[in-house]
């Protein structure tokens with residue numbers, strides 16, 4: 001997925017575990033590609049795990065840690081979206097934890113899980129190894145837009161955001177601790193991941209993503225746990241919003257003057273790298289340009305589309 005260097009083994013390690021608040025820890029991804037930041041959030045009677053890691057072996061590591069951490073408390077599992085390193089270990093939690101997600105994500109898993117499994121197996125031997133034996137899990141509990149999970153003395157908010165990085169993105173917040181798990185709606189130290197793979201997958205929406213970032217900022221979290229990369233504060237939300245808005249503006253300005261998509265991608269890529277020379281994942285810039293070009297055409301065809309997508313339900 002990146003050309004700069006080969007993908008390392010995407011293995012979750014229980015190292016550098018950070019306590020963000022009382023009874024709330026993160027297993028950091030240590031900047032390893034295709035390893036997500038994983039949360040474990042406790043209450044008096046239950047513990048919620050956020051993300052599984054990629055494949056059954058990583059998920060066994062996560063479950064082992066969580067079960068020991070829970071020390072007899074009831075286990076729940078949720079995932080921020082259906083992508084393989086976030087959700088393709090859920091099968092291991094069957095019978096051990098209640099797997100709870102938003103409906104759009106459950107639909108993504110059911111309709112696109114198998115295709116993503118195949119696509120990711122093509123990313124190289126280390127990834128294929130971790131994906132061996134994956135079975136796409138079926139969630140135990142599915143909610144529509146919002147779910148408040150009572151862990152005992154602590155309520156965690158699960159909120160479907162509407163289509164942005166994927167069709168079924170979900171954000172998990174722990175209000176008493178001011179902690180927000182964003183999944184891939186936010187990355188630290190890398191360009192926003194646009195899984196724009198026409199004609200197979202065109203669910204990502206740059207325009208809706210910008211609107212989601214504005215709403216997330218309103219929650220004013222103290223700590224933001226991105227999908228990948230170092231934890232930070234609310235500035236991580238602002239960084240992503242600023243990047244997406246700049247990407248949109250630079251793309252659309254060129255689209256308005258009928259520049260070819262190839263030229264737009266080259267020019268915008270150079271601009272964005274100049275703006276963020278330290279960020280990884282440069283290959284995602286032109287995917288973002290492709291997505292926003294398509295959304296520009298769509299907005300021309302329907303003036304109402306733009307205003308509607310700025311305020312998704």
Ligand SMILES: [Zn+2]
Nearest residue numbers: 081083165184
């Ligand atoms: Zn993702």
